[in-house]
Amino acid sequence: MSISPTGEGLRRALDGPFHDLKQRWRDEVSADEVVRDTALSMEEARDWTLDRVKKLAQRDFVTAGFPSAQGGTGTSAESVANFEMMAMGDLSLTIKSGVQHGLFGGAITNLGTQYHHETFLPGAINVDLPGCFAMTELGHGSDVQSIETSITWDPDTQEYVVHSPSPTATKAYIGNAARDGRMAAVFGQLWVDDEHQGVHVALVPIRDEDGNPMPGVTIGDHGHKGGLLGVDNGTISFEHVRVPRSMLLDRYGGVGEDGAYHSPIESKNARFFTMLGTLVRGRICVGGGAASGARKALAIAVHHGLNRRQFRRAGLGEEIPLFDYLSHQRRLLPHVARAYAYGFAQNELAQQLQRVLDQEDPGSPASRELETRAAGMKALLTRWALDAIQEAREACGGAGYMSDNGITMTRQDADIFATFEGDNTVLLQLVAKALLLEYKSTWGDMDLRGTASKTAKLIGGAFMERTTARSAIDRLVAVANRKPESERLRARGWHVQMFEFRESHIVESLAARMRAASKQPEDQRDAAINACQMHMIEAAKAHVDRIVLEAFIEGIEETADDYIKAILVKVCDLYALWTIEQNRAWYLEHEAFDPKKSKAITATVDALCGELRPRAKELAEGLGVPESWQKHPTEAVPPIIA
Amino acid sequence: MSISPTGEGLRRALDGPFHDLKQRWRDEVSADEVVRDTALSMEEARDWTLDRVKKLAQRDFVTAGFPSAQGGTGTSAESVANFEMMAMGDLSLTIKSGVQHGLFGGAITNLGTQYHHETFLPGAINVDLPGCFAMTELGHGSDVQSIETSITWDPDTQEYVVHSPSPTATKAYIGNAARDGRMAAVFGQLWVDDEHQGVHVALVPIRDEDGNPMPGVTIGDHGHKGGLLGVDNGTISFEHVRVPRSMLLDRYGGVGEDGAYHSPIESKNARFFTMLGTLVRGRICVGGGAASGARKALAIAVHHGLNRRQFRRAGLGEEIPLFDYLSHQRRLLPHVARAYAYGFAQNELAQQLQRVLDQEDPGSPASRELETRAAGMKALLTRWALDAIQEAREACGGAGYMSDNGITMTRQDADIFATFEGDNTVLLQLVAKALLLEYKSTWGDMDLRGTASKTAKLIGGAFMERTTARSAIDRLVAVANRKPESERLRARGWHVQMFEFRESHIVESLAARMRAASKQPEDQRDAAINACQMHMIEAAKAHVDRIVLEAFIEGIEETADDYIKAILVKVCDLYALWTIEQNRAWYLEHEAFDPKKSKAITATVDALCGELRPRAKELAEGLGVPESWQKHPTEAVPPIIA
Numbered sequence A, B: 001m002s003i004s005p006t007g008e009g010l011r012r013a014l015d016g017p018f019h020d021l022k023q024r025w026r027d028e029v030s031a032d033e034v035v036r037d038t039a040l041s042m043e044e045a046r047d048w049t050l051d052r053v054k055k056l057a058q059r060d061f062v063t064a065g066f067p068s069a070q071g072g073t074g075t076s077a078e079s080v081a082n083f084e085m086m087a088m089g090d091l092s093l094t095i096k097s098g099v100q101h102g103l104f105g106g107a108i109t110n111l112g113t114q115y116h117h118e119t120f121l122p123g124a125i126n127v128d129l130p131g132c133f134a135m136t137e138l139g140h141g142s143d144v145q146s147i148e149t150s151i152t153w154d155p156d157t158q159e160y161v162v163h164s165p166s167p168t169a170t171k172a173y174i175g176n177a178a179r180d181g182r183m184a185a186v187f188g189q190l191w192v193d194d195e196h197q198g199v200h201v202a203l204v205p206i207r208d209e210d211g212n213p214m215p216g217v218t219i220g221d222h223g224h225k226g227g228l229l230g231v232d233n234g235t236i237s238f239e240h241v242r243v244p245r246s247m248l249l250d251r252y253g254g255v256g257e258d259g260a261y262h263s264p265i266e267s268k269n270a271r272f273f274t275m276l277g278t279l280v281r282g283r284i285c286v287g288g289g290a291a292s293g294a295r296k297a298l299a300i301a302v303h304h305g306l307n308r309r310q311f312r313r314a315g316l317g318e319e320i321p322l323f324d325y326l327s328h329q330r331r332l333l334p335h336v337a338r339a340y341a342y343g344f345a346q347n348e349l350a351q352q353l354q355r356v357l358d359q360e361d362p363g364s365p366a367s368r369e370l371e372t373r374a375a376g377m378k379a380l381l382t383r384w385a386l387d388a389i390q391e392a393r394e395a396c397g398g399a400g401y402m403s404d405n406g407i408t409m410t411r412q413d414a415d416i417f418a419t420f421e422g423d424n425t426v427l428l429q430l431v432a433k434a435l436l437l438e439y440k441s442t443w444g445d446m447d448l449r450g451t452a453s454k455t456a457k458l459i460g461g462a463f464m465e466r467t468t469a470r471s472a473i474d475r476l477v478a479v480a481n482r483k484p485e486s487e488r489l490r491a492r493g494w495h496v497q498m499f500e501f502r503e504s505h506i507v508e509s510l511a512a513r514m515r516a517a518s519k520q521p522e523d524q525r526d527a528a529i530n531a532c533q534m535h536m537i538e539a540a541k542a543h544v545d546r547i548v549l550e551a552f553i554e555g556i557e558e559t560a561d562d563y564i565k566a567i568l569v570k571v572c573d574l575y576a577l578w579t580i581e582q583n584r585a586w587y588l589e590h591e592a593f594d595p596k597k598s599k600a601i602t603a604t605v606d607a608l609c610g611e612l613r614p615r616a617k618e619l620a621e622g623l624g625v626p627e628s629w630q631k632h633p634t635e636a637v638p639p640i641i642a
């Protein structure tokens, strides 16, 4: 099962700085360790998943993200890369591990102190202490700030009392809760001496050694879900459950030995969103994981499209490979190009995460930029992944529907990626808000009234913070401007100009509308702001599109091999022009180009599909899905009944 | 669980001619009979499904489509309505019943003679004789004409010999095969005296009384699929299996008592596609069934959007119902509008089916028109259904992912509707071909070379066969043309003009390209035709869009109640403008309107969402999903673990 040298080269380029790590997965981890049998029942899937999470945790590189004191390397960027590789195997496994190591372990790491690290991380890492991340409640998901669970300081006993004051305060959809979790990182409103200090997190044991719920803890099982059958999501509620003072993850605030509340961050609001911000890695992982699912589905569909034939040319000759149909190329190759684009952008994002973490300055402008990018990327990558996996399924015809091939399970598991770690519709609005306020305001707060009144006069794309590729990009733009009109469509600098124009125009016109909305009479203001909602979402998309293109350009710059580079240039052409094509109504409305050019763009996308068709196999290999983890339709002929 | 009078009125309008029948389902059929528990394992789901198919078959109205001699009413239109209602309960049940009654029973009804009706239909109807429709093979799905299974006449024994000459000749994905089927309607190439007569269908027993495969028959189980777990899809292959002469469904051709082959249709090609054409009802059902799934998901999501609140307005007041967000209205209401549009069009299609069947003239221009419309509707309805169900899932957030609510299972089951009963990409090309040839050529044949060379000079939309609403439409167009520019966007006549312009321009320009392609040198001709493929697909879509709009207009005309009519007018505005908005790039490219108007269309879609928001509940009720068959997210709080 070796791949072509070109496939190998593309894989290396797309892996980028994570090549060695990702290659270890390919070389060392067998399908048996990470690919789930699609026919397992829910109970079997839960067993398999827990077992495999534990086994994988024994490999040092899998838990590399933890602090060095706990045997990790502290490199969050590598955690992201690990998550992406695991996601090419199975998404239940990835999410179960993500809950255990990323969320539960991550909360302890980022919100706890040395005491918490030493006491709880070893068990979190080796899964002796299965844990939950209990933030969402039945009543509040997107609006976490309004959760009802209370954490009340009792000065008499020096304990925190964790309580669910109403049915809607029940923690909901919590991974690891229904079956395996022993402890939960519980988000609740902290009250000290009748003063509200905002959302904090307490570690609460939820099951005893025998696996029974602890006194005062009620646990429910969500049972069967639309996917992720291996993850035991459940509900948890608390009836005045007491934990000692040391159980509050108090890095950003808690009651000191003096019995008084202390926090390095004054504002409740900023404190809460700073805490959430330290958990941004989870969001980055989810975007990357969905993209991995899409890569796998695309790899399978490309393989099938090259091998499957259907219909004969006018009564004669051989049957036609599906990939010879323009429609088939059109269905798959643009998605493949986007997989590359998002892959390069995701590498860049993971590195940015590492840089920000290394600065150790949460709440800094750099961290707000990171959170903006992480949110926008998560929303776009997960949306795209669902569409791409679906297209891959349909492109495989009936064979694609047989669970054996893994496409449908990937689609089902990835479905919820659009919702958890931040619902996409909400995230895109937060991205727009950050752009409007030029990253000056707290990240994560959904106060759109405040946003409207504070929206700056944005001129000349000042809000367009740059990715590192700026110099290369200026050069490309200059080159494009010297090209004759007829060659512009394939000039990268022209793509950049189009992406930038779309972003800056949408954001600037949004700013104007939002400022006007804020000046409306009181009773019309909210309606005026609400009317900007779709505009906000468009602004965020345009922003991320531009960032992705820049990352692709940088990824190409960093590719040493000229042959590989030349292929990537074409793939980038396809990504850029397809994106422009998809938005051509907007461009025509804003007279960025005329109808003739618009039609020429469509023709060029067609042409690029034809040009890349001979490289389809290698492009699919380059997506980096280990061969032995893929199952192809033709291999999935069913067992005979005796 | 009563619904509002407005909801009731909308339901009556949308049910149209099938209101009484559909109301019987709502009044008489309980959830227990048709709603599957989402947590059933595959085996349990198969048991449940078979049991429920049998039980439902005891109700006279469920099997109404069969000939009157067998106790039915012979009304295929009502079969379609039944299928649509069942699909609001469960899609496995619907497909299992569709295989048994629609496909197996339908093949016997339409391709067999009185002997077959009398001998096999009773068992097909009451499910004493579970049957398969064995057309697809591992090697050939979309290209049925190339299947390999042979049916060879043996004059010595007066038998047909059914044989699978290669592994790829194995019948694949066949419903009812893996577990329950006793007999199969097997499609194969008929050979009589070494002469090939094209594809015919023979009834072949595949299991004995004890459920074991018959001698020479090999059966496989596809096992777990991406959905439809209650349907036992499997493979079947034949090793020289012999059946008596009477087992060929020989209405359109077979060996007579004289030992010679006879057929009322000369050309093998025409014969085959005539036979397939008689089975068009299945395709109409599948489109309608997918739409029912979408209606159910939308009804649930609208309900949730009206009840669920998230985020508070700038620190004060009550939390905001999701449906107050423009983005939420935008996500759901246009889909609701489209559900109405497709519902009216589907009613029209079912009636057209009945008219064509009543004519008893297969292969007539009227039947070609029907097949074109059925294919185009199937492709558009199934595509839309998948998108709408997905949107509904995401609009319900995490709750939407819990299987209890039924949205995810509906999505998984409906997935394959894009593929079976004709893959959408293939069907749309067939629609375009029919338009290009003005319905003059055999329906169903994918010969694009032939099409290119025969493409007529299409001028002035001569190919636009009319739905019955023509006079109403002429009136609307005249009215629109008298309106001032500012009121045009909401003038139905303007919508009609826009839809017609798009269809006629795309089809005419396609015709020009295809004719040009046919004049290319031999070695470039296929490439030139292939380059038209996306254009063909667009032509088909534009065609169906226009037909749907006309059906909506007619549906409104036929609504007696003025209050209901006024609501439907707005819903139709939303359907029409949203469709124009989605295609505005094309309109701008063809200068049908200018950028200013294009932006005004988007603003009007926003405005219509706001205007319909107060009627969201009633609109959802009007979709006609029995209340007791729906489960809503808030009801789905999970059971507590002891």
Ligand SMILES: Cc1cc2nc3c(=O)[nH]c(=O)nc-3n(C[C@H](O)[C@H](O)[C@H](O)COP(=O)(O)OP(=O)(O)OC[C@H]3O[C@@H](n4cnc5c(N)ncnc54)[C@H](O)[C@@H]3O)c2cc1C
Binding pocket: A099, A133, A134, A135, A136, A138, A139, A140, A141, A142, A143, A172, A173, A174, A175, A225, A228, A233, A416, A419, A420, A421, A422, A423, A424, A425, A426, A446, B308, B309, B310, B311, B322, B325, B327, B328, B394, B395, B396, B397, B398, B399, B401
């Ligand atoms: C399988 C699964 C695993 C999970 N694991 C965990 C876990 O381990 N720990 C944990 O804490 N949580 C977990 N969650 C919860 C998850 O994070 C939430 O479901 C998610 O945050 C969305 O919240 P919600 O479900 O309450 O949806 P809501 O917030 O109610 O949103 C519902 C819909 O309303 C829309 N909406 C909401 N607000 C707005 C607005 N302002 N403007 C426009 N539209 C809006 C959204 O777009 C969405 O479509 C999990 C969920 C699932 C399904």
Ligand SMILES: Cc1cc2nc3c(=O)[nH]c(=O)nc-3n(C[C@H](O)[C@H](O)[C@H](O)COP(=O)(O)OP(=O)(O)OC[C@H]3O[C@@H](n4cnc5c(N)ncnc54)[C@H](O)[C@@H]3O)c2cc1C
Binding pocket: A308, A309, A310, A311, A322, A325, A327, A328, A394, A395, A396, A397, A398, A399, A401, B099, B133, B134, B135, B136, B138, B139, B140, B141, B142, B143, B172, B173, B174, B175, B225, B228, B233, B416, B419, B420, B421, B422, B423, B424, B425, B426, B446
């Ligand atoms: C759950 C299920 C139930 C089924 N039940 C039955 C049954 O009971 N009886 C039965 O006979 N069959 C049944 N089928 C088979 C079904 O009808 C076929 O899967 C379907 O016809 C598609 O054929 P295929 O799978 O071979 O796909 P293919 O024909 O191989 O098509 C694969 C892909 O290639 C594309 N493609 C093919 N030709 C072209 C072209 N000319 N131009 C552009 N693109 C093209 C298609 O768009 C598709 O995306 C069932 C299938 C499933 C999955």
